[in-house]
Amino acid sequence: MKNIFKYTCAILAVGLVSCEPEFENSVNDPGFYSSGNADFSRYVAVGNSLTAGYSDGALFITGQKYSYPNLMAEKFAFVGGGEFTQPLMNDNMGGMLLGGTQILENRLILEVGANGNPGPVRLQGTPSTDAAQKLSGTFQNMGVPGAKSFHLVAPGYGNPAGIAAGMANPYFARFASSDNATVIGDASAQQPTFFSLWIGNNDILSYATSGGVGVDQTGNMNPSSYGSNDITDPNVFAAVYSQQVDALVGSGAKGVLFNLPEVTSVPYFTTVPTKVIPLDAGTAAQLNAQFAVYNNQILPALAAASVITQQEAALRKINFEAGQNFPIMTDDDLTNLTQMLMGPPFNLPQQTAGLLGQLRQVNSDDLIVLPASSILGSTPDPGNPMGIVGVTIPLADKWVLSRKEQDRVRIATASYNATIRAIAGAKGLAFVDVNQAMTRVATDGLPYDGGVLTAQFVTGGTFSLDGVHPTPRGYAFITNLAIDAINHTYEATIPRVNVGDYPTITLHNN
Amino acid sequence: MKKVLLFSALALTAALSYGGGYRVSLQGQKALAMGHTGVAVVNSSESVFFNPAGLSYLDNKLNVSAGVSGVFSNIAFQNAETGASVNSDSPMGTPLYLYASYQANDWLTVGLGVYTPYGSTVKYPEEWAGSHLVNSIALQAIYIQPTVAFKINEMISVGGGPIYAIGSVNFERSLNRTLADLEGNRSTVEVDASGVSNWGWVASTMINFTEDLHFGVTYRSEILLEAEDGTAKFHNIPNSSLTPFADSDIKAGLPMPAELSLGVSYDYDKWTFAFDFNRSFWNVYKSLDIEFANPAIPDSRNARNYKNSSIYRVGIQYDATEMFTFRAGYYFDETPVRPGYFAPETPRNDSNNFTAGLSVNIGEHFQIDAAFLYSHFKEVNESYDYYFEDGNAVPFRGTYKTNGFIPAIGLTYKL
Numbered sequence: 037m038k039n040i041f042k043y044t045c046a047i048l049a050v051g052l053v054s055c056e057p058e059f060e061n062s063v064n065d066p067g068f069y070s071s072g073n074a075d076f077s078r079y080v081a082v083g084n085s086l087t088a089g090y091s092d093g094a095l096f097i098t099g100q101k102y103s104y105p106n107l108m109a110e111k112f113a114f115v116g117g118g119e120f121t122q123p124l125m126n127d128n129m130g131g132m133l134l135g136g137t138q139i140l141e142n143r144l145i146l147e148v149g150a151n152g153n154p155g156p157v158r159l160q161g162t163p164s165t166d167a168a169q170k171l172s173g174t175f176q177n178m179g180v181p182g183a184k185s186f187h188l189v190a191p192g193y194g195n196p197a198g199i200a201a202g203m204a205n206p207y208f209a210r211f212a213s214s215d216n217a218t219v220i221g222d223a224s225a226q227q228p229t230f231f232s233l234w235i236g237n238n239d240i241l242s243y244a245t246s247g248g249v250g251v252d253q254t255g256n257m258n259p260s261s262y263g264s265n266d267i268t269d270p271n272v273f274a275a276v277y278s279q280q281v282d283a284l285v286g287s288g289a290k291g292v293l294f295n296l297p298e299v300t301s302v303p304y305f306t307t308v309p310t311k312v313i314p315l316d317a318g319t320a321a322q323l324n325a326q327f328a329v330y331n332n333q334i335l336p337a338l339a340a341a342s343v344i345t346q347q348e349a350a351l352r353k354i355n356f357e358a359g360q361n362f363p364i365m366t367d368d369d370l371t372n373l374t375q376m377l378m379g380p381p382f383n384l385p386q387q388t389a390g391l392l393g394q395l396r397q398v399n400s401d402d403l404i405v406l407p408a409s410s411i412l413g414s415t416p417d418p419g420n421p422m423g424i425v426g427v428t429i430p431l432a433d434k435w436v437l438s439r440k441e442q443d444r445v446r447i448a449t450a451s452y453n454a455t456i457r458a459i460a461g462a463k464g465l466a467f468v469d470v471n472q473a474m475t476r477v478a479t480d481g482l483p484y485d486g487g488v489l490t491a492q493f494v495t496g497g498t499f500s501l502d503g504v505h506p507t508p509r510g511y512a513f514i515t516n517l518a519i520d521a522i523n524h525t526y527e528a529t530i531p532r533v534n535v536g537d538y539p540t541i542t543l544h545n546n
Numbered sequence: 547m548k549k550v551l552l553f554s555a556l557a558l559t560a561a562l563s564y565g566g567g568y569r570v571s572l573q574g575q576k577a578l579a580m581g582h583t584g585v586a587v588v589n590s591s592e593s594v595f596f597n598p599a600g601l602s603y604l605d606n607k608l609n610v611s612a613g614v615s616g617v618f619s620n621i622a623f624q625n626a627e628t629g630a631s632v633n634s635d636s637p638m639g640t641p642l643y644l645y646a647s648y649q650a651n652d653w654l655t656v657g658l659g660v661y662t663p664y665g666s667t668v669k670y671p672e673e674w675a676g677s678h679l680v681n682s683i684a685l686q687a688i689y690i691q692p693t694v695a696f697k698i699n700e701m702i703s704v705g706g707g708p709i710y711a712i713g714s715v716n717f718e719r720s721l722n723r724t725l726a727d728l729e730g731n732r733s734t735v736e737v738d739a740s741g742v743s744n745w746g747w748v749a750s751t752m753i754n755f756t757e758d759l760h761f762g763v764t765y766r767s768e769i770l771l772e773a774e775d776g777t778a779k780f781h782n783i784p785n786s787s788l789t790p791f792a793d794s795d796i797k798a799g800l801p802m803p804a805e806l807s808l809g810v811s812y813d814y815d816k817w818t819f820a821f822d823f824n825r826s827f828w829n830v831y832k833s834l835d836i837e838f839a840n841p842a843i844p845d846s847r848n849a850r851n852y853k854n855s856s857i858y859r860v861g862i863q864y865d866a867t868e869m870f871t872f873r874a875g876y877y878f879d880e881t882p883v884r885p886g887y888f889a890p891e892t893p894r895n896d897s898n899n900f901t902a903g904l905s906v907n908i909g910e911h912f913q914i915d916a917a918f919l920y921s922h923f924k925e926v927n928e929s930y931d932y933y934f935e936d937g938n939a940v941p942f943r944g945t946y947k948t949n950g951f952i953p954a955i956g957l958t959y960k961l
Binding site: 056057098101146147154485486532534537539542 | 621724938941945
């Protein structure tokens, strides 16, 4: 009996000195997770808005907190990862000032409008982040919203003096080390032991989101002559991308490269249906009567005269029917007939000729961009109730990404992706096939512990209210893709994030 | 007496769950030191709780016992898949008891007990991995029990009495893993109910087979505490008509399960040996349901599906000198929680519990009773599988490691 007493006392004594319960194998013990053959002590992330944590059409603190580099860095901390700082915005408004004048819009919120329908609107209020206010220190998240591939190597891209003229980037201006600094120079100066690079999205995205109003610059090797909505030449991309990877690898850093998703499967292009105009039989007949001469006389005549092809003539035919209809649009890839229609034998008045000059009806191969939803069916001239956008007023080219335009985007994307994959392979870097993952999101959806992530606007969980950038949950999903790729390539065992733990869109009424 | 005053000055703050579920086995320091055995032990007015019938055989006319325990409980949680880890920062719990018995005549003894047999205080850091299940809980039930004991003869007595229970609960968690306000703070709900009361009863018998061999049975009834006028406050709710959440009255019920205890004790020279068996009828705890008065807010249903569970206790006592009595004990406490229902608000698996203590006689009338309990829970991989988002079950998994240190002190007065 005495022994039992002693035994009990001994246990009590042991218990007293170690009050906090301790796991046999704690996740916080060194060695619980392995860094494999990579070194995560200095991780630097380079890229664009996706790397910065841009969401809901803006950059703001909570979005940055959920940026995939920050989520990755939190997990790298288990395997020797060091400090990871981000050039945080000043607030959760998302907009930006330049010398007190607002130059970038606030974030989007899902607001219930007066009609009772929820829709994305800009958060009201004045942001407090000013592009002219320089942050001190170096930042490991070098994601610069809006940056194209060649911007990362462009000196002066962070020069505050160039912002107003559109020569510099307000986000980079906040933390560029000098007026002449380049993003890639500032990144490699930190001598990263590990890096991530996700760049090239904007080289095609702005062309696509602007409905293809830019120019496909394939063949033009001088990016300083490009407009902001142009497609970057694939050889230019390949050259600057390779240069960037070389700079980041430096004297042997490991890293992870992300390829580019097909942008046309994001809600920005898939939410507004092409058959968006509802008509009754009477109105449809009335409209068809107005286009009868165009359909039945003008187009066949021009085709017969080989001014346009039979194919184009067929494409240009306008036909409405009872039910849902395709809107009419102006397509700058069509032959411009305005001058010809003003001349003999048509002798149309200038206004009608201008209307018909590059007119066609949207078809199921087209994609109508998200912002078009606010103008489709509207009557811009209150004095003319018959002037309805999409019915009697054609949608401008910028609202529609035509099949031809989509093809240009697709070809460029495929070419950039071939470059990224080849370089990842050649350098032995981890590679994230974002394109494949986003294709799955858009088709079957991706299961997670709380449901399925889809590309559905607002409700799908993947994409934020701008229809292009992921939600925090979407970024968490991308984080896991990257961690999986890193673990695979470098034989590491870095823990993953739990996708369902991250938020999606924000409900708010201004 | 100074100590008694000190004890009563301490507010009846919440106690922490020791024992399966939210049962707190800290109802007497003499018994606690012996593995919380006492159904067949007669040595103080602690019998008001353990076995009212035993009061008949107390040597003194007036017996008073009071005590307080300091509950230091720690929960560690981790998930190896994500690396999430957390240590609870629960405040110290201080369960109390006060018992008195008075022998009115040769066959009748009357008594009164105030004790806190159920309670739980758990607090996790804000926005931890399981915040959609619980951020914090503080629940407590105070039992007030007038008692009578009838001595039928030297061999057998019976006792019992009504129990008036007063309960309170405060519970806070995130509404889900998705909803947050403009600043990114998760939306939370805080449920509060206090002054919830109901009646129950206790009945017991004690049989002395010989002068040294005692047997006891105690049955304490279930008491269902149903809050009719609780409140729910919502925090960090986005300003939007798309969410139905607005402060509301609530209804919720929590059972304090029935408990059957059997005990044997044997006196040999200066030694006493005691064995108790408790059966707790936890299967009444099916679900923690919160009904909101506001019909727009969906009711919260949280499956618990507890099972009945047993506790096996053993204790020894040694009367060393006139001044000192030493005690030690052990008990094995079976969890009422089924696999897959392991909710972080009461993350209790089976536990091994070690106790020790002593009484010091000060003069003829006073004893100071000290006890210490160490609760050891094995590391366990468990999950709670009954949390749903949009109809999908979202299991919350991880490894839990729990322990508890409870120093306890009390005072006995005999006249």
